[in-house]
Amino acid sequence: MKLTILGGGGFRVPLVYGALLTDRGAERVTEVVLQDPDERRLHAVTRVLGEQAAGVPDAPAVTATTDLDEALRGARFVFSAIRVGGLEGRAHDERVALAEGVLGQETVGAGGIAYGLRTVPVAVDIARRVARLAPDAWVINFTNPAGLVTEAMSRHLGDRVLGICDSPVGLGRRIARVLGADPKEAFIDYVGLNHLGWVRALRVAGRDELPRLLGDPALLGSFEEGRLFGADWLRSLGAVPNEYLHYYYFNRETVRAYQEAGKTRGAFLRDQQARFYAEAADPAVSALRAWDRTRAEREATYMAENRESAGAGEREAEDLSGGYEKVALALMRAIARDERATLILNVRNRSALSALDADAVVEVPCLVDASGAHPFAVDPLPGHAAGLVCAVKAVEREVLAAAESGSRATAVKAFALHPLVDSVTVARRLVERYIEVHPGLAYLA
Ligand code: G6P
Numbered sequence: 035m036k037l038t039i040l041g042g043g044g045f046r047v048p049l050v051y052g053a054l055l056t057d058r059g060a061e062r063v064t065e066v067v068l069q070d071p072d073e074r075r076l077h078a079v080t081r082v083l084g085e086q087a088a089g090v091p092d093a094p095a096v097t098a099t100t101d102l103d104e105a106l107r108g109a110r111f112v113f114s115a116i117r118v119g120g121l122e123g124r125a126h127d128e129r130v131a132l133a134e135g136v137l138g139q140e141t142v143g144a145g146g147i148a149y150g151l152r153t154v155p156v157a158v159d160i161a162r163r164v165a166r167l168a169p170d171a172w173v174i175n176f177t178n179p180a181g182l183v184t185e186a187m188s189r190h191l192g193d194r195v196l197g198i199c200d201s202p203v204g205l206g207r208r209i210a211r212v213l214g215a216d217p218k219e220a221f222i223d224y225v226g227l228n229h230l231g232w233v234r235a236l237r238v239a240g241r242d243e244l245p246r247l248l249g250d251p252a253l254l255g256s257f258e259e260g261r262l263f264g265a266d267w268l269r270s271l272g273a274v275p276n277e278y279l280h281y282y283y284f285n286r287e288t289v290r291a292y293q294e295a296g297k298t299r300g301a302f303l304r305d306q307q308a309r310f311y312a313e314a315a316d317p318a319v320s321a322l323r324a325w326d327r328t329r330a331e332r333e334a335t336y337m338a339e340n341r342e343s344a345g346a347g348e349r350e351a352e353d354l355s356g357g358y359e360k361v362a363l364a365l366m367r368a369i370a371r372d373e374r375a376t377l378i379l380n381v382r383n384r385s386a387l388s389a390l391d392a393d394a395v396v397e398v399p400c401l402v403d404a405s406g407a408h409p410f411a412v413d414p415l416p417g418h419a420a421g422l423v424c425a426v427k428a429v430e431r432e433v434l435a436a437a438e439s440g441s442r443a444t445a446v447k448a449f450a451l452h453p454l455v456d457s458v459t460v461a462r463r464l465v466e467r468y469i470e471v472h473p474g475l476a477y478l479a
């Protein structure tokens with residue numbers, strides 16, 4: 035079974051390959067094709083994977099190519115994990131927004147819109163090629179902003195593209211643990227858009243355990259999101275939001291903290307990873323050891339700016355290791371082996387969330403089997419949450435429209451309508467600045 039990884043020279047690819055190496059079951063991946071436009075990145079990551087595979091019997095064979103079409107032909111699964119504009123692009127996304135006094139972050143607010151505007155045209159091109167060259171392949175989209183990018187691709191691939199994120203399952207796991215429940219036995223009623231969702235219930239044997247958490251200040255203070263949002267606010271909401279909602283509920287504080295931080299997360303990762311790729315180019319150096327050192331450093335600083343300013347502690351290592359690669363592998367397995375699994379995924383809404391239309395990509399629990407992912411029917415969102423979800427979906431739709439038409443006015447509309455951009459004047463300036471710094475936005479000029 036052939037798996038193609040787009041963005042195959044990316045820093046997180048060894049996590050995916052490491053997970054594949056532990057898979058001994060039937061219908062497993064035997065061939066991995068890494069595709070990336072950058073030869074140097076491919077070379078570095080191929081070396082890491084080679085060292086990971088040493089001594090592992092039947093390790094999946096790895097090849098690398100810069101040719102997208104060649105990589106796609108014959109693929110049964112395609113992981114799309116590209117980063118258009120690289121981490122340099124992310125650093126610009128974050129810096130430009132903060133300079134205008136609004137949130138500068140990878141996926142939320144102005145930064146996320148800029149990232150989306152750059153990424154959608156490339157993702158659409160990939161989707162069209164998959165539809166032509168590998169029409170039976172399943173595409174698992176890792177690329178952020180994941181909900182928006184998955185929706186762009188779904189317009190060409192229908193339900194054969196599924197978007198993933200590690201944050202809902204991570205949140206569910208932390209809540210289950212605090213409640214003394216087995217995360218595997220719990221049904222997490224998590225609903226929203228990517229990086230914009232809420233856990234409204236956690237059912238164990240049909241019983242909702244969340245009220246027990248919300249009623250207990252000590253329990254609320256004992257896990258990350260409890261400290262991040264504060265017990266009072268969680269009780270007011272009657273739900274536990276995804277950590278990314280911190281950017282909405284505590285916007286001023288985060289913007290200020292990020293402005294004062296000096297270096298953005300994107301700039302930090304850009305410099306850190308540049309060192310890794312330089313080291314891994316030296317044949318005398320163990321690429322795996324260089325990668326592992328860089329990974330540990332990255333994890334130690336995981337969203338640290340945000341956490342510290344909110345008075346919350348560091349993320350537990352266990353959460354970090356249960357990331358994207360685990361979700362992707364569980365999803366691939368459920369489809370390839372027709373093993374039913376319940377996973378929180380980004381899929382077309384159908385009728386799951388009544389506030390949105392059928393084609394809107396939403397993040398909801400799904401039943402997955404060989405026929406794909408089927409969203410569970412979920413309870414409607416309360417007014418405040420439905421309002422936010424609809425507002426952000428409307429922004430995503432403007433991003434998709436701007437990417438399709440190349441209209442600068444539509445791009446301005448996308449920024450201006452975002453709840454975290456507080457003036458049309460600011461939106462206009464953001465579009466100007468982003469076009470100046472991003473070659474990938476030349477189509478809007
Ligand atoms: C979580 C999110 C991802 C996001 C990442 C950022 O895993 O689910 O969508 O890309 O955090 O982490 P980073 O280390 O790149 O700041």
Ligand code: MN
Nearest residue numbers: 198199200201
């Ligand atoms: Mn995510």
